[in-house]
Amino acid sequence: MPDQPVHPTLDLTRDAVQLTEDLVNIESVSGNEQAIANAVQHALAVCDHLEVQRFGHTLVARTHLGRDERVVIAGHLDTVPLNDNLPARRDDGALRGLGACDMKGGVAVALRIAATMPEPNRDVTFLFYECEEVEAERNGLSKLAASDPDLLQADFAILMEPSDGVVEAGCQGTLRVDVTTRGRRAHSARAWTGVNAIHGAGEVLARLNAYEPRRPVIDGLEYHEGLNAVFITGGVAGNVLPDACVVSVNYRFAPDRSVEEAYEHMREVFDGFEIELSDSAPGALPGLSVPAAAAFLEAVGGRANPKFGWTDVARFSGLGIPAVNFGPGDPHLAHRQDEFVPLEQVRSVEEQLRTWLGGQA
Amino acid sequence: MPDQPVHPTLDLTRDAVQLTEDLVNIESVSGNEQAIANAVQHALAVCDHLEVQRFGHTLVARTHLGRDERVVIAGHLDTVPLNDNLPARRDDGALRGLGACDMKGGVAVALRIAATMPEPNRDVTFLFYECEEVEAERNGLSKLAASDPDLLQADFAILMEPSDGVVEAGCQGTLRVDVTTRGRRAHSARAWTGVNAIHGAGEVLARLNAYEPRRPVIDGLEYHEGLNAVFITGGVAGNVLPDACVVSVNYRFAPDRSVEEAYEHMREVFDGFEIELSDSAPGALPGLSVPAAAAFLEAVGGRANPKFGWTDVARFSGLGIPAVNFGPGDPHLAHRQDEFVPLEQVRSVEEQLRTWLGGQA
Numbered sequence: 001m002p003d004q005p006v007h008p009t010l011d012l013t014r015d016a017v018q019l020t021e022d023l024v025n026i027e028s029v030s031g032n033e034q035a036i037a038n039a040v041q042h043a044l045a046v047c048d049h050l051e052v053q054r055f056g057h058t059l060v061a062r063t064h065l066g067r068d069e070r071v072v073i074a075g076h077l078d079t080v081p082l083n084d085n086l087p088a089r090r091d092d093g094a095l096r097g098l099g100a101c102d103m104k105g106g107v108a109v110a111l112r113i114a115a116t117m118p119e120p121n122r123d124v125t126f127l128f129y130e131c132e133e134v135e136a137e138r139n140g141l142s143k144l145a146a147s148d149p150d151l152l153q154a155d156f157a158i159l160m161e162p163s164d165g166v167v168e169a170g171c172q173g174t175l176r177v178d179v180t181t182r183g184r185r186a187h188s189a190r191a192w193t194g195v196n197a198i199h200g201a202g203e204v205l206a207r208l209n210a211y212e213p214r215r216p217v218i219d220g221l222e223y224h225e226g227l228n229a230v231f232i233t234g235g236v237a238g239n240v241l242p243d244a245c246v247v248s249v250n251y252r253f254a255p256d257r258s259v260e261e262a263y264e265h266m267r268e269v270f271d272g273f274e275i276e277l278s279d280s281a282p283g284a285l286p287g288l289s290v291p292a293a294a295a296f297l298e299a300v301g302g303r304a305n306p307k308f309g310w311t312d313v314a315r316f317s318g319l320g321i322p323a324v325n326f327g328p329g330d331p332h333l334a335h336r337q338d339e340f341v342p343l344e345q346v347r348s349v350e351e352q353l354r355t356w357l358g359g360q361a
Numbered sequence: 362m363p364d365q366p367v368h369p370t371l372d373l374t375r376d377a378v379q380l381t382e383d384l385v386n387i388e389s390v391s392g393n394e395q396a397i398a399n400a401v402q403h404a405l406a407v408c409d410h411l412e413v414q415r416f417g418h419t420l421v422a423r424t425h426l427g428r429d430e431r432v433v434i435a436g437h438l439d440t441v442p443l444n445d446n447l448p449a450r451r452d453d454g455a456l457r458g459l460g461a462c463d464m465k466g467g468v469a470v471a472l473r474i475a476a477t478m479p480e481p482n483r484d485v486t487f488l489f490y491e492c493e494e495v496e497a498e499r500n501g502l503s504k505l506a507a508s509d510p511d512l513l514q515a516d517f518a519i520l521m522e523p524s525d526g527v528v529e530a531g532c533q534g535t536l537r538v539d540v541t542t543r544g545r546r547a548h549s550a551r552a553w554t555g556v557n558a559i560h561g562a563g564e565v566l567a568r569l570n571a572y573e574p575r576r577p578v579i580d581g582l583e584y585h586e587g588l589n590a591v592f593i594t595g596g597v598a599g600n601v602l603p604d605a606c607v608v609s610v611n612y613r614f615a616p617d618r619s620v621e622e623a624y625e626h627m628r629e630v631f632d633g634f635e636i637e638l639s640d641s642a643p644g645a646l647p648g649l650s651v652p653a654a655a656a657f658l659e660a661v662g663g664r665a666n667p668k669f670g671w672t673d674v675a676r677f678s679g680l681g682i683p684a685v686n687f688g689p690g691d692p693h694l695a696h697r698q699d700e701f702v703p704l705e706q707v708r709s710v711e712e713q714l715r716t717w718l719g720g721q722a
Contacts (some may be wrong), residue, residue, distance in 0.1 A: 042662075074454065078604065080597075080598050080600070080601055081597060081598055081601075083597075088643045102548075108483075114554060133600065134598075134599065134629065135599065146556070161695065172550060174549075174550070174600070176599055183443065183698060184697075185697055185698055186664050186693075186696060186697055186698035187463075187670055187692075187693075187695045187697070188535075188587060188591060188613060188696075189535070189587065189588050189613045189669045189670035189671060190532060190585075190587070190590045190670065190692065190693050190695075191574075191587035191588075191613075191689070191696070192585070192587070193693045196569075196590060196593075198566065198589075198590035198591075198593050198608070199458050199566060199569050199570050199590060201566060201593070202563060202567055202569070202570050204564030205560060205562060205563030205566060206563055206567065208557075208560050208563070209560050209563050213552075224551075224553070226549060226550065226551070226552035226553070227552075228549045228552050228557050228560070228602055229557060229559035229560060229595075229596075229603075230549060230559075230596055230598070230599050230600065230601065230602070230603065231559075231560070231596030231599070231603075232559050232593050232594065232596060233593065233594055233595075233596070234590075234592065234593045234595060235590075235591055235592030235594070235609065236441075236442060236591075237441050237442055237494065237495075237591070237696075238495065238496065238537055238591050238592070238609070238611060238640065239441070239494065239535070239591065239611060239696065240441055240442075240591065241589055241591070242590075242591065242592075245593060247559070248596065248599070249548045250599060250600060252549060252550045252552075274684060276379070279599065308433045308550045308551050309548055309550035309551065310550060310600075320713050331548075331551065332547075332548075332551050332554045334548045334551075334597075335547060335548035335549075335600065335601050336545075336546055336547055336554070336555070337546055
């Protein structure tokens, strides 16, 4: 164990709502997961029915019951940056705070199942991993797939990303491009002798404002694309025309497009500008016809929605493992300052998983 | 003397071109003037005809000959940021490098006059000061005007800013406003649930691109205004719609407008947006009818151009002291990566000043 300093304590015998609150109160912005990973590791270490391994701030906990089927139940431990939304607080039947929705409610449910079901009817591989909210190369699941792919082998995977307690199938892909405009520096008092690169970015923003995102229907599910500037930066000094401006654009694309097709589309949209791909992850087609996925869908109500956000279902999809999103919390609230998770949904998602795994409802 | 570590040596008995080169090779980006100020202080300290005082990294060197008239000859020691343009190099009769034009050529001439003319026909106050290229509150001349206004008293002032060896009269004012657009954060995969503040800045850039700067004629001199974004910044994370974007805009305005009128104009241009004034300095009307200014103009050829860039002539103007710009170097090259100063102009400006002060041409 590379690091085991003082850490917060998690009591996995208490209810999932309390556990969600405790998890939210351990700040874990991407890159800062040490404390929460320590707490999770410590809490799982006392479960004799689990083999627990740690990789960086990613934890793998597995049953070894010799069942016919093995399923993955996974959740990421990190959150987007703080936005004046900690500590957690409860009101109106909801728990509010950074990560309440995305996705400490789902992590709490997975931890509860892991700790309290010593003999599930399927072998389970629980994954609690780091750096899902940042670039793909830092993603804990991605790193695990590269270093120890055997640990991810399963017949089916459930990612406990917020999905309003309804199965969400497939996921949209994502990529980021840096669109750079160039100029020529000059003293701002004699602007006519230079070229202002920030002004040049006006056309980039105009194209973004005019862009009409696609909404293709795939396997009966309507996806919804998006094209957004997520960063903009330019400037040299308060009296100098800047010679460069960079607009970082995030394209979320429906799973009928590959990363290559999506990048080609960016080249069309920003035709005439210098663009560079900085990050990408493919989408995943819904795949609900695969038997293990269909069986799970049937067990939890038979209904599915399309998944808009990119999630790690695409990584399982890439490994040939059918995967769905199923977790508490409205996915529309993810990454919003006012995100929350309904207490009742945390409880009902736990019950549905518990029943599916052969436990008492 | 608060600081006198090891410093480069300046030999003021060598020619002004060599001195310009030596000054360029002492990197002195605003805020980093300690080394150059030490070198200047050390070089002037051996001149028995001068009283030398230091304030921060600003130096004041005065003759006390009891002449009827006192004139200020001033130059700033700092430069805009490095842009892969050091060390200095000579070619084609020019010296190239950061600060060669703006304004180490002028500083070299002033230092030469200070060191080699022990008995000028007018008393002279030489000023070599810090932080001209950054916000007004850090400006060494401005600080001196506040702390020791008596030191600036004079009948006339010459700022040795680059003016192509021709008197430049008046100067344009400058102000900066931060134009902020607001949005609402949301996960970029569900962009329709948020508002993208960077996209909102598209309209700010569109107004800048559409803006037609004024070119008013004042006292026979045509000024030329400018409105430019000098910084832009926005973004929270690679998958989050940003809730704020700030465009810093620099307005250079002709001296027929006060700071207040210029700011009011910004409120009109950016009507509907949140704007905040972050920095300002008034312009200066040409003022060539003042006797001391007219006499100097006559002595150096009788020709004057309008000054586009803001310079500290406005500060002298504010103190009731007529002031002009007169220095070697094309002002259009100031702040450009490829700035240079013609060697011949450095020499001819020195000669004209020397003659005006009663020396041998």
